[in-house]
Amino acid sequence: MRLELREVSRAFPGVAAVDRLSLVVGAGRLGCLLGPSGSGKTTVLRLIAGFEQPDAGEVYAGGKLLSGAGRWVPPERRRIGMVFQDFALFPHLDAAANVAFGLRDADAGTRRRRAAELLELVGLAAEAKRMPHELSGGQQQRVALARALAPRPHLVLLDEPFSNLDADVRMELAQQLRAALVAEGATVLLVTHDQREAFAISDEIGVMRAGRLEQWDAPWALYHSPATRFVADFVGEGTFIQGTVLGPGRVSTELGVIEGQLTSEQATGTLVDLLLRPDDVIHDDASVLRAEVVERVFRGAEFRYQLRLPSGAVVLSFVPSHHDHAIGERIGIRLDTQHLVGFSRT
Amino acid sequence: MDAASPRAGPALTALLVALPMVAILAAVVHGATGTDSALWAHLTEHVLARVTANTAVLVVGVVAIAAALGTSLAWLTAGCEFPGRGFFAWALLLPMAMPAYVLAFVAVATLDYAGAVPAALRGIFGAGFTVPPIRSTGGVIAVLGLASYPYVYLMARGAFLTHGARVLEAAQSLGFGPWSGLMRVAVPLARPWIAGGAALVAMETLADFGAVSVFNYDTYTTAIYKAWYGLFSIETALGLALLLLGFVALVLALERLARGRARYAAADSGSRVPVRLALPGARGWFACGYASAVFALGFVLPALALARWALAVAPLDLDARYMDYILRTLALAAMAAMACLALAVALGYATRTGAGPVPRAAARIATLGYAIPGAVLAVGVVSALGGIDAAWRALAGGEGLWLQGTVVALLFGYVARFLAVANAPVQGGFARIRPALEEAARSLGSGTRELVTRLHLPLLGAGVGTALLLVFVDVMKEMPITLMTRPFGWDTLAVRVFEMTAEGEWERAALPALVIVAAGLLPVALLTWRMERAARAA
Numbered sequence: 001m002r003l004e005l006r007e008v009s010r011a012f013p014g015v016a017a018v019d020r021l022s023l024v025v026g027a028g029r030l031g032c033l034l035g036p037s038g039s040g041k042t043t044v045l046r047l048i049a050g051f052e053q054p055d056a057g058e059v060y061a062g063g064k065l066l067s068g069a070g071r072w073v074p075p076e077r078r079r080i081g082m083v084f085q086d087f088a089l090f091p092h093l094d095a096a097a098n099v100a101f102g103l104r105d106a107d108a109g110t111r112r113r114r115a116a117e118l119l120e121l122v123g124l125a126a127e128a129k130r131m132p133h134e135l136s137g138g139q140q141q142r143v144a145l146a147r148a149l150a151p152r153p154h155l156v157l158l159d160e161p162f163s164n165l166d167a168d169v170r171m172e173l174a175q176q177l178r179a180a181l182v183a184e185g186a187t188v189l190l191v192t193h194d195q196r197e198a199f200a201i202s203d204e205i206g207v208m209r210a211g212r213l214e215q216w217d218a219p220w221a222l223y224h225s226p227a228t229r230f231v232a233d234f235v236g237e238g239t240f241i242q243g244t245v246l247g248p249g250r251v252s253t254e255l256g257v258i259e260g261q262l263t264s265e266q267a268t269g270t271l272v273d274l275l276l277r278p279d280d281v282i283h284d285d286a287s288v289l290r291a292e293v294v295e296r297v298f299r300g301a302e303f304r305y306q307l308r309l310p311s312g313a314v315v316l317s318f319v320p321s322h323h324d325h326a327i328g329e330r331i332g333i334r335l336d337t338q339h340l341v342g343f344s345r346t
Numbered sequence: 347m348d349a350a351s352p353r354a355g356p357a358l359t360a361l362l363v364a365l366p367m368v369a370i371l372a373a374v375v376h377g378a379t380g381t382d383s384a385l386w387a388h389l390t391e392h393v394l395a396r397v398t399a400n401t402a403v404l405v406v407g408v409v410a411i412a413a414a415l416g417t418s419l420a421w422l423t424a425g426c427e428f429p430g431r432g433f434f435a436w437a438l439l440l441p442m443a444m445p446a447y448v449l450a451f452v453a454v455a456t457l458d459y460a461g462a463v464p465a466a467l468r469g470i471f472g473a474g475f476t477v478p479p480i481r482s483t484g485g486v487i488a489v490l491g492l493a494s495y496p497y498v499y500l501m502a503r504g505a506f507l508t509h510g511a512r513v514l515e516a517a518q519s520l521g522f523g524p525w526s527g528l529m530r531v532a533v534p535l536a537r538p539w540i541a542g543g544a545a546l547v548a549m550e551t552l553a554d555f556g557a558v559s560v561f562n563y564d565t566y567t568t569a570i571y572k573a574w575y576g577l578f579s580i581e582t583a584l585g586l587a588l589l590l591l592g593f594v595a596l597v598l599a600l601e602r603l604a605r606g607r608a609r610y611a612a613a614d615s616g617s618r619v620p621v622r623l624a625l626p627g628a629r630g631w632f633a634c635g636y637a638s639a640v641f642a643l644g645f646v647l648p649a650l651a652l653a654r655w656a657l658a659v660a661p662l663d664l665d666a667r668y669m670d671y672i673l674r675t676l677a678l679a680a681m682a683a684m685a686c687l688a689l690a691v692a693l694g695y696a697t698r699t700g701a702g703p704v705p706r707a708a709a710r711i712a713t714l715g716y717a718i719p720g721a722v723l724a725v726g727v728v729s730a731l732g733g734i735d736a737a738w739r740a741l742a743g744g745e746g747l748w749l750q751g752t753v754v755a756l757l758f759g760y761v762a763r764f765l766a767v768a769n770a771p772v773q774g775g776f777a778r779i780r781p782a783l784e785e786a787a788r789s790l791g792s793g794t795r796e797l798v799t800r801l802h803l804p805l806l807g808a809g810v811g812t813a814l815l816l817v818f819v820d821v822m823k824e825m826p827i828t829l830m831t832r833p834f835g836w837d838t839l840a841v842r843v844f845e846m847t848a849e850g851e852w853e854r855a856a857l858p859a860l861v862i863v864a865a866g867l868l869p870v871a872l873l874t875w876r877m878e879r880a881a882r883a884a
Contacts (some may be wrong), residue, residue, distance in 0.1 A: 051785050075788040076796075082789040088782035092804045101800070102790030151790060 001062040001154035001187050002027045003048065008057030008068070010043055017043040019211035020057070025204070027062075030181060030188040032198045035208030036234070041191040042085075044208075045157045048189065049082050050075035061155055081148030081156040081186070085163060087140045089132040095119065095143045096128040102151040118146035121180050138169050145177060149184050156181065158190035162197055174200040195235055207231045223277075224339050225263035232275050232341060240273040241313045243342065251340055254311050255289055255333075260340040272342035278304065280337045281317035287332035291315065293325050307333065355696045356708035359689050363715045363762045366726025367591070373584045373729050389582055393569060397586075401565045401593065404487060404558070405551050411491025412547040415640060416498025417540055421528065422637060424506035427622040428630035434637040435503075436874040439496050441644035443866030445823045446493035447556025447843065448859040452648040453489045454480055454560055455852035486561040492644045493557070494550050498543035500873075505536035541604035548597045552590065553719035555826040556840075560847050566590040567721040567826060574830060580729065587722040594717055649863065655856035663857055671858065675838040678753075678828075679821040682760035683814045686768035689761065690813060691806075693769060694776040713766035720763060724830035727759045751833050759827040764820050768813035775809030815869055822865050 003025040010018040017040045025031035033041040046052040048059055050066065050073060058068030061080070066073045081102075089098050099115040106114065119125050122142035132140060141161060148156055161177065162170045178201045181188050192198050198205050199219045206216040207230070215227040226232035243253040245266045251258050251274055258274070266272055283305075291307035294314065302318045305325070309315065317333060325331050422428065423435040441449075456462050457480035464477045479485065517527035533540075555567040566586055573582035625633050689712070697709045715723065731749040749755055779802060787801050825840045832841065839858035846855035 049785070049789055051788075074793075075785070076791045076793050078789075079791070080789060082786065084782050084786060086782060088780070088786040090783060090786070090801065091778065101787070104791060104796075147786075147790070 002060075003031075003155055003187055003189060004060040005044070005048070006058045006060070006068075008044075008047060008054045008059060010047055010052055010054050016211050018047065018054075021208075021211065021213050022057075023206055023213060023216055025187055025189055027187055028185055030178065030190070030201055030203045032202035032205045033189065033191045033208050034195055034198045034205050034235070035193065037193055039208040040211040041193075041208050042159055043211075045082070045159050045189065045191050048155075049080050049157055050078050079151065079153050079155075081151070081153035083141075083144045083148050083156070083158040083161050085160040087132075087144040087164070089140055089143055089147070091132055094129050094131050095124060095135065095139075098132070098143055099146045099150050101147060114150055115146075118150050119143075121149075121183060122146045123176065137165050138173055141165060141173065142176070145180060149180070149186065152184070153186060156184075156186045156188045158188065160192055161190060162192070162194070170194075170197065171200060177201065207234060209234075225341060226275070227264075229273075229343050232343075236277060237316055238275050238277045239313070239315050240275055240343075241309065241315065242311075242345070243272050243274045245270045245272055245342070249340070251342060254309055254313070255335055258335055258337055258340060260337045262340045262342060264342070266342060266344055271345045273345055275341035275343075276315050276335070276337075278316040278318045280335055281307070281315050282334050282336050283317060283319040283323055283331060284334045285332050287334040289333050290330045291333050293327050293329050293331060296325070296327060305331075307331070355692045356705040356712060359693060359765070360708035360711040362758075363712045363765060365730045366723050366759075366762055367718065369730035369733060370584050370587050370591070370722070370726045372733075373581070374588050389573075389585075393564075394589075397564050397566055397569045398589075400483075400563060401552065401590075403483060404490070404563070404565060405548050405593075405597075407483075407487035408490040408494060408551045409544050409547050411487060412495040412498050413540060413544045415491065415495035416500075416543060417502045417533070417536075419495070419637060419640060420499050420502035420506055420536075421532070422633050424503045425528070425532065425623055426625050426633065428625040428633040430634050430637065431622075434634075434641065436877065437641050437645075438499055438637065439870050439874055440641070440867070441493060442496040442873075443863050443870045444493060444645060444648060445556065445825075445840075445859075445862060445866065446490055446550070446554055447560060447825060447840075447847070448652070448863060449493045449644070449648055450486070450489050450557035450560040451843070451847045451852055451855055451859070452651050453485070456651060457485075481561055483563070486558060486563045489561075490551055490554065490557055492640070494547045495640075495644075497546040497550070498540060501539040501543035501546075502536050505539035506532060538604050542601060545597055545601035545604060549594065549717060552593055552597065553721075555719075555721055555829075556844060556847075559844065566593070567719055570721045570725060571826065571830065574725070580725075583725050584729065587725045590719055590722055594719065594722075598717055652856045652860045652863065655853040656860045659853050659857055663854060668857070671837055671839050671842055672861065674836055675822055675840075678756065678760070678836075678838060679818045681753075682757055682764065682821045683768070683817040685757060685761050686765050686817045687772070687810060687813050689765055690768040690772040691810075694772050694806075698776055698779075709769075713769045715762040716764065716766035718763065720759070720824060720826035721830065723759050723763050724827045727755055727762070727827075727831055731755050731758070751831075753833055753836065755831045756828065756833070756836065759831050760817075760821050760824065763824075763827065764817045767816045767820055771809040771812035771816070772806065773809075775806035778805045812872065815872065819865050819869050823862055 003023075005021055005023050007020045007022055008018055009016065009020055019040075021040075021044065023031070033044060035041050043052060047054050047067065048061075053072055054067050056068075059066045061078070065071050066078055090101065093101065096112075096115045096119065099118050100111045103111045103114055116125065116128065119128050122145055124139060124142055124146070127135060127139060127143075130139075132143070135143065141164070145158075145161075158177075162173060165173065174197055190198075190201065202219060204216060205219055205222055207214045207222065209230050215222060215231045217225075217227075222231065223236050226235060232238060241253055241255070243251040243258070245262075245268055246252050246257065247268050249259055249261055251262070251272065253274060291309050293305055294308045295306040297304045298321065300321065302321050303323065303325075305317045305319055307315050307317055315333075319325075323331075419434075419438055423431055423438065454461075457464065457477070459479070461480075464475075467477060468475050517531040522530065553567065554565075555571065558565050558568055559571075566589065570583045570586045570590070573579050573586060624630075693709050693712060697705050718726075728750060731754075735750050783801060783805075784797055787797055792800060822838075823840060825844055828836075828838050828841055829844060832838070837845075839862055842858040843855045843862070846852070846858075
């Protein structure tokens with residue numbers, strides 16, 4: 001079911017939590033809102049679920065108006081599944097009964113079968129009779145997902161689904177979660193502040209800042225062609241160096257003339273800040289370009305070096321870990337860029 | 347749901363509970379210019395000093411004994427290992443089921459000059475042998491201390507269990523032996539809880555009416571009763587009630603101080619299995635003997651005595667009239683429990699998410715009644731309803747008492763005093779219904795009615811049951827409110843105990859007392875079951 005928000009706004013005393021936000025998640029797609037805490041992501045979910053009413057704008061699901069223009073469908077009639085940040089499992093019901101909670105019209109046998117089917121899907125068939133407090137955080141999370149999916153909602157919302165879990169189980173769970181959501185064929189919108197989670201699950205990601213959507217794009221595009229400085233900063237690592245546009249696809253910098261497709265048109269002569277990702281900067285002993293190591297972090301397979309250029313600007317570089325250089329050493333680098341991301345300096 | 351009615355609920359409930367106090371204040375302020383000043387002068391000259399001294403001595407003595415017994419037994423069962431420890435851990439709570447007035451009349455009956463114990467001792471050691479008289483200040487202090495130590499025991503034990511063993515290990519690693527570690531670390535850490543328990547004991551002692559009546563030991567509560575029934579002076583009773591309220595306020599203030607300090611220490615969650623200090627050989631048996639003695643004196647021996655006397659008088663006393671006492675007691679307890687529950691649930695709905703400061707403040711006032719001694723409440727209820735009756739007569743004409751001396755008055759008093767008892771478990775249930783749970787249910791299609799039936803009721807269930815049970819049993823035991831505000835003929839089991847003990851008919855008091863003790867075992871059983879479950883979960 002297609003989800004659409006049109007110019008939705010919601011203000012709380014003193015803050016505009018959501019500010020004229022529009023987005024579309026296609027039927028069966030997995031969308032994600034990514035942003036720092038306080039950027040209004042959760043409020044967007046609550047507006048869609050119907051726990052909040054928009055001050056302006058409309059929310060549509062499957063072409064049907066849910067909120068706005070004087071209409072408001074209460075949350076219990078929206079058929080939108082929700083997985084809460086703290087899971088909100090019913091403490092008086094076991095895992096199976098939690099999953100079956102929303103199956104009110106089915107007969108007992110159907111309820112039992114559907115609950116078993118979903119617990120199987122999330123890999124908790126053996127834990128059906130456990131009470132919520134007897135489950136680990138990851139298990140509770142999967143019960144919460146199964147519960148949200150049980151009534152076959154057309155749309156599933158997930159609010160920071162991994163924030164209460166240990167870092168080492170997050171990625172694995174994210175993959176399981178994606179598999180289960182795809183198996184049920186639901187349209188999904190999740191909210192997170194962790195870009196790795198967002199990348200692991202989503203087809204499309206929207207980056208939010210102060211209640212507004214900065215960019216809505218596929219993960220790859222978000223990383224390689226961020227639309228705004230904020231997105232460039234927030235998604236992935238990277239630093240900026242100064243340059244001047246020489247012509248289409250050519251930028252002059254202190255590292256020489258860099259060629260590549262500029263993601264946004266800039267007039268010749270424009271002063272730009274050029275984004276360099278750590279994987280754009282290659283360590284090469286043969287290069288005449290030199291940079292001083294100012295900080296290094298050993299990460300096992302590679303070092304993450306912070307390198308200072310002659311101008312004082314700093315770039316990052318991932319270097320295979322057998323290239324062990326001390327702080328203060330000057331090492332050779334070259335650039336390997338395909339896309340140039342430059343923002344005109346103001 | 348209508349938004350206005352739940353907002354007004356707490357304010358009305360608070361008004362209901364506060365009305366007796368307001369009535370006392372108003373009557374005293376009004377009465378200060380009244381006509382009864384001669385009687386009041388007599389009272390201040392001859393009665394007030396003695397009653398004040400008696401009450402102060404009693405409170406200090408009882409608190410000292412209860413704190414010593416409660417703390418030492420709590421440490422033994424929570425922090426040490428000795429023969430029978432597991433049994434005593436819950437058995438030492440059983441004296442809670444025995445109202446102080448029951449323990450009091452059993453003690454007087456068996457230990458007075460003509461009682462069984464001194465008689466037996468004279469038989470052994472000769473006629474010249476004397477025991478210290480039980481009807482003395484020391485006697486009443488000892489009995490009330492024995493009846494009320496479980497409050498301190500319960501609180502101190504909780505504190506010792508959560509961090510006793512762990513801090514003791516820390517102390518040992520710093521070179522303290524077990525004994526100096528206990529005295530310098532564990533007890534000081536538990537002091538806020540011990541003080542909290544001691545404050546409860548002080549409140550109960552101030553409120554006690556039945557036990558001091560048995561001993562003919564004049565305190566404020568008995569003085570209020572005598573002013574009421576002996577001198578028929580409502581003004582005098584009101585004045586005494588106000589003074590007793592001053593004592594209560596003092597204890598409440600001290601308790602606040604103690605609890606303020608408890609906050610920083612409460613963060614430690616004792617999820618670890620406690621390490622206990624083994625008491626080997628003779629020391630272990632000494633601990634066992636001490637615990638046995640307290641258990642025997644506080645519960646086993648009195649219960650046995652009650653059972654024997656009750657059996658002796660049962661053929662004579664157990665008639666239709668007696669069934670009437672039981673039925674009336676049960677009916678009153680059930681009505682009061684339902685009324686308290688309804689108000690507690692209404693308070694819960696009104697003060698949960700999004701309620702402003704006014705309902706919250708009102709809810710606090712509404713649960714203050716538990717601190718007010720029953721004798722004071724009774725005086726307040728009667729004068730408040732008397733005022734309403736007078737207003738009614740002035741308004742509508744006619745004569746007679748419309749509310750005063752009816753079951754309404756009685757229930758009014760019960761609700762004012764015991765609403766707090768019902769409120770605590772009910773609010774605990776409401777705390778479990780987090781907003782996210784309701785949103786989860788709504789996102790799964792639950793409307794308002796389903797929220798109540800499938801979420802609220804199941805989650806409130808345990809709290810509702812506990813609330814009903816606690817109020818029910820408290821009303822069964824209650825003596826002064828019932829005695830002073832009951833309609834003619836509405837005698838309960840507790841009233842029967844009072845009347846029989848007033849005439850020295852100890853054996854005939856045993857039968858109703860035994861029923862009260864049996865009912866009192868229910869909440870104690872619930873408490874120990876919870877303790878066991880918590881211990882197993884840890």
